[in-house]
Amino acid sequence: MVICGDDGLAHRLAIELDAVCGETVTVVLPSRRDEYGSGIAALHRDPHSPVELQVSARPDEQTLLAAGVERAAALALTYGDDQVNMTAALLARGLNPSIRLVIRMFHRERGRHLERLLDRAAAEATGGGADDPALDMSTTVLSDADTAVPELVAAAAVGHGHTLQVEGKVFRGVVRPAGSPVRPTDLATLAVLSGAHQDDPASQDSPETPGAEGTQLRPDTRTAYHRQFTHGRLMLEEVTHHHAPEPPARARRGPGSWLRARLAHLPWKVFLAREVIAVFGVLTAIVLALAAATALFADEHPWWKNFYLPLLDIFTMGDPATDEVVARRILQLVAGFVGLAVLPLVVAATMNATEAFRTASASHPPEDDLAGHIVLVGLGKIGTRVLAQLRTTDHKVVAVERDPHARGVALARELGVPLLLEDASSPGVLDRARIRHSRSLLVLTRDDSENLDIVMAAREANPGVRVVMRLYDDDFAATVQRTLRASYPDAPTRSRSVSALAAPAFAAAMMGRHVLGVMPVERGSLLFTVVDVAGHPELEGRSVHEAFRENEWRVLAVGSAGVGVVPAPSRDTPAGARSGGTGLDWRPVAGRVLRAGDRVVLATTRRGLDILMTGLQPHPHDRRGERDGR
Incomplete structure (x- = not known):
């Protein structure tokens, strides 16, 4: 796989594809000596990491040929300039009509047109073969805003965990300690971990329980049940519930009561x-x-x-x-x-x-008895989408925005969300948002320093509040997170850069249109894929229970293939699928028989995905399928 970029996203994407997905990667950067180039060079020097670094100012035809685009499976273009990405995508499609393209675009309408143009070019060059799922010559256009929303929502709502978005729903992988009971939101056991408890399932240095077996991906039901008392488990949990946002207070309580409440809150003083x-x-x-x-x-x-x-x-x-x-x-x-x-x-x-x-x-200040809510600071591009997604959950939200003309202000009023049109860094504003009684704080303004000021003020008012902060600089984000965790060890803090939030979605798109997301689990990884049952003897005619293959794949959801969820990260649904109204059943009964007209969402290992896509068992020494247990 080839990555061309000029900022931290290229660096983070290379790490994601190498460490999580086990792919061979070539990265094209403008310089070897800047902070991103030096990081890629360090990966290149690692004997266990097949990452190559190539230096070129622009991704012209000569650069793309030198990077091996004509024989690559996928190309990601992550430059900050839409024009550069468009030019390189057109060149790459001409050099290799079958390559998967993942393009970062800031202009949404232009990206939509480019996606259709490149897919049409691939179809013409291959005689219509671009529509064949086995070839997967897809073009996916993503933006930073789209890819950041699901993880921000999940982090604010329930805390740490890698996220997955399908049909407007957000899921996350969450670690349950040994002996903890199953919760109503748990959908399936993804893995049994090597330790009894582990906060980070992606860690490769998990504590071993004496006499314990290693990590087991996709365990059978019996194993998952018996080892739940001695081992930690990685569970798939639903974060959001797919329902329409609640109607505004005026519609719920009637015009008379709403008017009286509004007059009572007017700032006569x-x-x-x-x-x-x-x-x-x-x-x-x-x-x-x-x-x-x-x-x-x-x-x-x-x-x-x-x-x-x-x-x-x-x-x-x-x-x-x-x-x-x-x-x-x-x-x-x-x-x-x-x-x-x-x-x-x-x-x-x-x-x-x-x-x-x-x-x-x-402004529409919150009620005096509001508690357990999420305070959202910043209603710009990302803040607006986060607000819309949060309102599909059962969480209450209070929004703070100093610009009365920000794009999310109208949405907040339409949804009846308590809104403070003030500067969150000013004294008393967070108190009016009832930060002392909130469960989470999401800070999404464009100013890194202002974000940090707001978080520090919130920590003083409520030391235990869960904080999720978006920062643009990757190193600064890591430093802030370490410092806040050291200062407030009992309070959860997540500080993520835009590149860190975007990289998993770009990596999933490079894996193919059928891949919804990738989740690291200790020394391995799980892939979430969508597959049409027709033509797969491992699935067609089998019940959900019979279709399970231990350590390879498990059916998570079943829906109809006729309406069609497009199983690809896109501009509007990052790292997930467009909402096609298929009504996926995320709790299918074990005896349900899978028919040719069904479409299923699977959790698979890399080896399991290769079997499903090719129908062939990989060679036992195939490095791509087995490296580091993947």
Whole structure:
């Protein structure tokens, strides 16, 4: 496989393909001496890592030929420039019509057109063979935002774990310690680990239980049951529930109750601000003084006119007092000059209070008794999608965004999500979001320093809150995570860079359109694939129980192949499948017989995938299928 890029995503993707997927990788980078090039060079020097490094400023035709694109299985183009990625993709399709292309694109519509164009070119070059799943000449266009959402949602909702997204649902692999009971959200046992308890299933240095056997991927039901008391287990857990977001509060409670609640939350106190009280206090004192002077020196009117006439004079609304006594004329002139001085202050104070009232009224603060919710800071591109995904779960969300025109503000109001239009780094804002009573904090703004400031403030207010923070710099993210974990050892903290979030989805796409995701498990890995039952003797005509093959694959879900989930990571569904309305059954009964019209989601080993795709048993010494137990 070939990777061409100029930032941390290329580095992270190379690690993912080598360490997790066991692939032979060639990486094309602009320089060997920058931080990413030096990291790839370190992998290249490792005798156990078949990673090659090639240096080239641009992915032109000569560079692609030198990297071996004409004989490669897949090519990932991860440059930060859409034009560079498009040009290289067109060149690669011409050099190797059967290659799988995974392209990073920031412009969504352009990526959609490019995907169709390259797939059509592959079909023409192979006489329509691009549609053959055995050849898999797919083109997949991904963006950073799409690939980050599932893992951010899972991390905020339930904590650490590699994620998988299928048909709008998000799943994760979670480690259950030895002896822990099965939970309602657990779908299947993916692996029995070598240790009794292990926080990170991807670790290669797991503690061994005395007399314990090693890690067993895809164990049979009997083994999984008996070893659950002595070994940790890697379970597939459903994070989200596929239901429509709850209707806004107005629709649930009726217009009358919603209006009363909204009026009660309006920030009337802004009109009692110090400057407003001072200005109108001075105005009142002036009116009282002029009324007293009018009563003393020009008392020719009823008592109420002693207040009424000075107010008319101050606001220049009265008639000239030419026919009245001299004292009245003098007081009118004094009141006019006072009005010239005071009226600008009155207007400014009123406008400031009105603007503050309008801005604060746009917010929808949470209820005073809200607890156990997720605080989401930042409603930009990623924040908006995270909010939409979180609202398909049972978790309550409070959103914080300082820009009233951010793209996620309208969505938050439409969904009835409590919203604070303020700067989360300002004092008191997190308290108004009830951070002390929340279970998780998601910080997704574009400023790394601001993200860190918000997290540190939240940690001071609630040391035990689960924190998930998106940072752009990979090294900075790792340093922040280590420091926060050392400072707050009992509080879960995840700090992930964009490249770290995106790499697994890109790796899954490079494995082929049938691969939904890859999950590392100690020294091995599990692949989640979607397969049409028709034409597979290992599946067709067998029950779900009979289709199971120990240490090779297990049926996780069954659906109809007629409607068609497109089993490929795409722009809109990262590392998963487009929602095609197939209604996959994630708890199929063991006796259900798989028919030719069915489509199944499988958890497989690499060896199991090779058997399913080719129908041939790999050679026992095949390095690709067996390296490091994969």
